[in-house]
Amino acid sequence: MSRGDVGPGTVDAGYPKNISGWGWGAFGQNGIDAALYSGSKCYFFAGDQYIRVSRGDVGPGTVDAGYPKNISGWVWGAFGQNGIDAALYSGSKCYFFAGDQYIRVSRGDLGPGTVDAGYPKNISEWGWGSFGQNVPTVRTRRNIFSLESENPGDPWHPVILAYARAVAVLRQRSVADVNDPTGWIYQAQVHGVSPDPGDGFRNKCQHFGWFFLPWHRMYIYQFESIVKSVVAGLPDVDDVTKANWALPYWDYTKGEDSRRLPVTFRSTTLPNGDPNPLFDASRSVLVNNGAAVTELIDTDYRTALRPLTFTGATAFGGAQTGENHRFEDPNAAGGPLEMSPHGTVHTQVGGNMAAFETAALDPIFWLHHANIDRIWDVWRRLGNGRGNPTLNLWLNAIRFGFHDASGAEVRMTVDATLDSATQLGYVYEDLTGPVGPLGAEQMRPEPENPPQLVGATEEPVQLTGETADVSFELTPPAGPLEARPPARVYLRLEDITYDVRPGVTYAVYLNTPDDSDETPDDHYVGTASMFGVPRRADASADHPGMRLVFDITDLYERLREAGRWSDTATVRLVPIYLEEREGAGPHGAEVPGTEQEAGTVNIGQVGVYFQ
Numbered sequence: 001m002s003r004g005d006v007g008p009g010t011v012d013a014g015y016p017k018n019i020s021g022w023g024w025g026a027f028g029q030n031g032i033d034a035a036l037y038s039g040s041k042c043y044f045f046a047g048d049q050y051i052r053v054s055r056g057d058v059g060p061g062t063v064d065a066g067y068p069k070n071i072s073g074w075v076w077g078a079f080g081q082n083g084i085d086a087a088l089y090s091g092s093k094c095y096f097f098a099g100d101q102y103i104r105v106s107r108g109d110l111g112p113g114t115v116d117a118g119y120p121k122n123i124s125e126w127g128w129g130s131f132g133q134n135v136p137t138v139r140t141r142r143n144i145f146s147l148e149s150e151n152p153g154d155p156w157h158p159v160i161l162a163y164a165r166a167v168a169v170l171r172q173r174s175v176a177d178v179n180d181p182t183g184w185i186y187q188a189q190v191h192g193v194s195p196d197p198g199d200g201f202r203n204k205c206q207h208f209g210w211f212f213l214p215w216h217r218m219y220i221y222q223f224e225s226i227v228k229s230v231v232a233g234l235p236d237v238d239d240v241t242k243a244n245w246a247l248p249y250w251d252y253t254k255g256e257d258s259r260r261l262p263v264t265f266r267s268t269t270l271p272n273g274d275p276n277p278l279f280d281a282s283r284s285v286l287v288n289n290g291a292a293v294t295e296l297i298d299t300d301y302r303t304a305l306r307p308l309t310f311t312g313a314t315a316f317g318g319a320q321t322g323e324n325h326r327f328e329d330p331n332a333a334g335g336p337l338e339m340s341p342h343g344t345v346h347t348q349v350g351g352n353m354a355a356f357e358t359a360a361l362d363p364i365f366w367l368h369h370a371n372i373d374r375i376w377d378v379w380r381r382l383g384n385g386r387g388n389p390t391l392n393l394w395l396n397a398i399r400f401g402f403h404d405a406s407g408a409e410v411r412m413t414v415d416a417t418l419d420s421a422t423q424l425g426y427v428y429e430d431l432t433g434p435v436g437p438l439g440a441e442q443m444r445p446e447p448e449n450p451p452q453l454v455g456a457t458e459e460p461v462q463l464t465g466e467t468a469d470v471s472f473e474l475t476p477p478a479g480p481l482e483a484r485p486p487a488r489v490y491l492r493l494e495d496i497t498y499d500v501r502p503g504v505t506y507a508v509y510l511n512t513p514d515d516s517d518e519t520p521d522d523h524y525v526g527t528a529s530m531f532g533v534p535r536r537a538d539a540s541a542d543h544p545g546m547r548l549v550f551d552i553t554d555l556y557e558r559l560r561e562a563g564r565w566s567d568t569a570t571v572r573l574v575p576i577y578l579e580e581r582e583g584a585g586p587h588g589a590e591v592p593g594t595e596q597e598a599g600t601v602n603i604g605q606v607g608v609y610f611q
Helices: 143-150 158-176 182-192 214-231 239-244 298-304 336-349 365-382 420-426 552-562
Strands: 034-038 041-046 049-054 086-090 094-096 100-104 139-143 399-403 409-412 427-429 451-456 461-465 469-474 491-501 507-511 525-527 547-552 568-576 600-610
Touching: 034 094, 143 158, 158 182, 158 214, 158 239, 182 214, 214 239, 214 365, 214 420, 239 600, 298 336, 298 365, 298 525, 336 365, 336 507, 336 525, 420 427, 451 469, 461 469, 461 568, 469 600, 491 507, 525 547
Parallel strands: 034 086, 139 427
Antiparallel strands: 034 041, 041 049, 086 094, 094 100, 399 409, 451 600, 461 600, 469 568, 491 547, 491 600, 507 525, 507 568
């Protein structure tokens, strides 16, 4: 833009252009929220991150080393942590705007400077009338445990109680009309239902591919909007709760107590003695009585955050696919987050939560998926090149169908959901990652050549709730891999089906020490979650069994360097059972639930692949 002090100026020839042409990698690919000219440096803000750029009058300049960084590093308190809407350089002062507030900062060319006393302030104080005051409300999704502990001795925070009341209303709608799109049953059927009604809205959950995260973001957003509209009309909910209600999330990554089902979901009654709509008697009786989900979730959570790329069979977001409900796409493979903690929590909570077709009938489903959605934001904030895909095939090629709070049909694309604060009106209470190192990040991209099978079982493997060991010979790879070590090594469990639905997950280990029943942590590969596994009788060429892919490159290299990688691979699958908690339910008496059953699982092939 060429311009003087006033007026719009003139757009230079050849513009507009794509921001991606500035060569900033993933940063800013979905837009720039604000930019600040500050002497020899320029700052660009996108979401909760920013970059510092050294540049002249024209061109993109050069991103300084170590960027992007998190805005929270500027230590402005809560202000701006979810993004900056605008920034203004004004001599010795800079102004930053976020929502309906702003701060004034004294600063030089570099660094965050110092927030002047008395800030943040409301934009309305600038006396501009209604201009600038119509800022969309951004609600905060809070950790369910923060809500339960806010008033010691009374876990029934108004947000939780309002959710319970709203669930009861949605169930009443389904009693009146099972096809009411804002009713409880219909909303659950959007995720899965059998037989498929074929209406384009139900039985549409996206799994085992790169649409898993954005589709579920859309799904819980529309559900949340329905619940908010119900809460707004409840006579026994206070005005503050009505104005600020947002779906809580269940963060089970903060130690053993966090892996227990929240107490308000284990109680059979509400504070007034009415039946608790948040209680589901189909869950595992152990979970309903306070048993903790497996501690392997902590390891799996860190593993899920390690990939630097979003797209791929073992990348954060899963393989590139078309629409994929189960395994219709031949490339279908879920990323590590989808496998665990996601799938592990589904299976171990049990009951309705353990199957696609019934999972969303359990009120904890929505809090579980809010947490998975939150972890997506946590992953992106870790930086080091992490970013969402930029292909239009992902961003806007598919318009997914839902119903809004009024029951009207709506269509959503991925690119309309990537900034939850500005596009969907919500943020999360806490986006900090795990304490301590994640382990080795997946620095190397997947090679372009397809993976090569170097060894596999010859017969199917059946799991019935006991530890199973399977061994098979490995043969030297052919082609280019004859002359060099593989860049990636994978363990794949193929064509998984069930005869009796499994209620356990399996910890997977590779090449544990000979003649030992021990399962050392450094031989742990990951968790084989059985959430989404099809029944063997329903599997076909068009709808094959589940595929689980584990990246074992680090383990392979450790064993190879130690001289312990041989021409035989041994895979151990160890069932993970819930451990009964001392005591009983939240009120000292055992509450109902179902027994954890191992079921019967069939694995068509276990194999090792080099790439």
